[in-house]
Amino acid sequence: xxxxxxxxxxxxxxxxxxxxxxxxxxxxxxxxxxxxxxxxxxxxxxxxxxxxxxxxxxxxxxxxxxx
Numbered sequence: 001x002x003x004x005x006x007x008x009x010x011x012x013x014x015x016x017x018x019x020x021x022x023x024x025x026x027x028x029x030x031x032x033x034x035x036x037x038x039x040x041x042x043x044x045x046x047x048x049x050x051x052x053x054x055x056x057x058x059x060x061x062x063x064x065x066x067x
Contacts, residue, residue: 005053016057016060027065032066033066038064041063042063
């Protein structure tokens with residue numbers, strides 16, 4: 001990853017965190033999943049090639065926060 005890409009994704013992650021805090025009151029207080037559900041959504045082993053940062057950031061909403 002180039003330094004320019006690193007900077008861009010760093011800014012995207014800071015924006016994601018800021019948006020999360022702006023809307024945290026709208027999110028459930030307690031977990032909406034059962035123990036082990038998150039782990040079950042992840043691959044059993046790491047990928048041979050790294051995922052794109054776009055996919056990783058999308059996973060924050062899809063898997064972690066579940067918007």
